[in-house]
Amino acid sequence: MSLYDDAVLVLKGYEDQEELRQAYLEHLERHPDGLWKACSAGHITASAMVVDPERGRVLLTLHRKIRMWLQMGGHCEPGDATLAAAALREATEESGITGLTLLPGGPVRLDRHHTPCAWHLDVQYAALAPGGAVEAISDESLDLRWYPYEEVAGVADESVVRLLAATRARL
Numbered sequence: 001m002s003l004y005d006d007a008v009l010v011l012k013g014y015e016d017q018e019e020l021r022q023a024y025l026e027h028l029e030r031h032p033d034g035l036w037k038a039c040s041a042g043h044i045t046a047s048a049m050v051v052d053p054e055r056g057r058v059l060l061t062l063h064r065k066i067r068m069w070l071q072m073g074g075h076c077e078p079g080d081a082t083l084a085a086a087a088l089r090e091a092t093e094e095s096g097i098t099g100l101t102l103l104p105g106g107p108v109r110l111d112r113h114h115t116p117c118a119w120h121l122d123v124q125y126a127a128l129a130p131g132g133a134v135e136a137i138s139d140e141s142l143d144l145r146w147y148p149y150e151e152v153a154g155v156a157d158e159s160v161v162r163l164l165a166a167t168r169a170r171l
Contacts, residue, residue: 004035006082007035010123011123014106020112027041028044036076037075037117039118043075045121046076046080046084047087047090047091047125049124049167051167052128057148059145060152060156061138061143063142069155070156071124074094088125091127093138095136095144103125103126103127106125108126111124113159126167126170
């Protein structure tokens with residue numbers, strides 16, 4: 001199965017945010033290259049909110065280009081077999097944490113936002129950090145920091161706050 005086929009199946013199986021979900025599916029129908037950064041009409045991206053539920057905290061990255069505190073995530077790559085694999089790869093690369101696992105049940109949210117390269121149609125997952133996880137800043141980040149759940153709204157925008165709420169509801 002191709003990444004494109006996986007994306008369509010994941011989105012068809014996602015049971016929330018009906019209008020946005022349908023917009024993602026229509027985007028893929030109109031743009032067979034709609035998973036790739038080269039698609040200037042926008043592209044599907046994959047991200048993951050890295051959480052440590054035992055300590056009630058979330059790991060955010062201060063994105064180098066956007067200069068905002070965000071979850072880990074980014075563009076799909078040809079080696080990604082699934083959207084979930086893309087989200088897990090991005091979370092691992094950007095957090096430096098090995099042994100992350102995605103929460104079961106598929107994506108926790110969808111979020112469409114404009115970035116310097118194009119519209120991102122983000123498929124958002126949640127990743128659990130293993131006990132004793134140690135983060136390491138990647139080239140894509142200015143900083144990485146663990147925030148208690150209750151402090152996220154003070155540093156991040158509403159899309160991150162919504163993703164955290166959806167993640168916590170799934171825990």
